[in-house]
Amino acid sequence: MASLMDKISNFFSGNDTDTEGLHGLFIHELRGIYYTETQLVDALAELADASTTDEVRNGFLQHQQETRGQVERLERVFRSLNLHVDDMTCDAVDGLISDARTIISDTESGSLTRDAALIICGQKTEHHEIAVYGSLVTLARVLGYTEATQLLDQTLQEEKNADKKLTQLAESFINQRAAGESDRTTPYRNDNDDDITTDGGMLDPTYRRSQDATLGGMSGI
Numbered sequence: 001m002a003s004l005m006d007k008i009s010n011f012f013s014g015n016d017t018d019t020e021g022l023h024g025l026f027i028h029e030l031r032g033i034y035y036t037e038t039q040l041v042d043a044l045a046e047l048a049d050a051s052t053t054d055e056v057r058n059g060f061l062q063h064q065q066e067t068r069g070q071v072e073r074l075e076r077v078f079r080s081l082n083l084h085v086d087d088m089t090c091d092a093v094d095g096l097i098s099d100a101r102t103i104i105s106d107t108e109s110g111s112l113t114r115d116a117a118l119i120i121c122g123q124k125t126e127h128h129e130i131a132v133y134g135s136l137v138t139l140a141r142v143l144g145y146t147e148a149t150q151l152l153d154q155t156l157q158e159e160k161n162a163d164k165k166l167t168q169l170a171e172s173f174i175n176q177r178a179a180g181e182s183d184r185t186t187p188y189r190n191d192n193d194d195d196i197t198t199d200g201g202m203l204d205p206t207y208r209r210s211q212d213a214t215l216g217g218m219s220g221i
């Protein structure tokens with residue numbers, strides 16, 4: 001029996017005439033992405049909880065809701081092929097989630113650098129999902145699974161949009177403000193919400209020292 005790598009190699013080289021093997025490859029990836037999505041529902045809540053700004057927090061919560069819909073859509077894909085809904089551990093997403101937890105522990109709570117880092121973590125998972133869904137759409141099309149092709153392509157477009165939104169968020173103000181943080185000579189940790197302005201910006205610690213709470217936001221923004 002051909003190994004998984006042989007199946008992938010044969011498929012992309014155009015030498016694959018074994019639709020049973022290709023079906024097996026499709027199921028393998030389908031179960032892996034089902035596991036991925038169910039893990040991400042919880043992981044997205046962790047990213048939201050760790051976020052500094054409302055914009056980033058809401059972005060993760062919105063995608064968490066979308067991800068719940070993607071889990072249900074995958075269950076429809078299984079049913080459309082008369083398959084039991086089943087998952088299979090995916091080391092890739094486990095690694096990405098572990099990486100995100102490390103980044104959360106390595107960045108300052110309440111900083112814009114934290115949000116910039118969380119966006120990177122989010123985009124890593126989106127790119128992984130885009131690769132898997134793109135492959136699944138191609139496989140489903142080759143195998144003639146019409147309904148599965150349509151359902152998987154719908155999720156593929158959602159993942160691409162989620163990735164674009166994260167890029168826009170980073171470019172809109174997060175990265176610029178995070179760059180301002182690295183210019184500071186006084187490191188600060190913000191352990192209470194009073195350090196965060198209503199527009200998501202950080203109170204300058206020199207303002208905090210002068211007790212002038214009316215001055216907030218980062219200069220030059």
Ligand SMILES: [Fe+2]
Pocket residue numbers: 037040067070129159
């Ligand atoms: Fe997803």
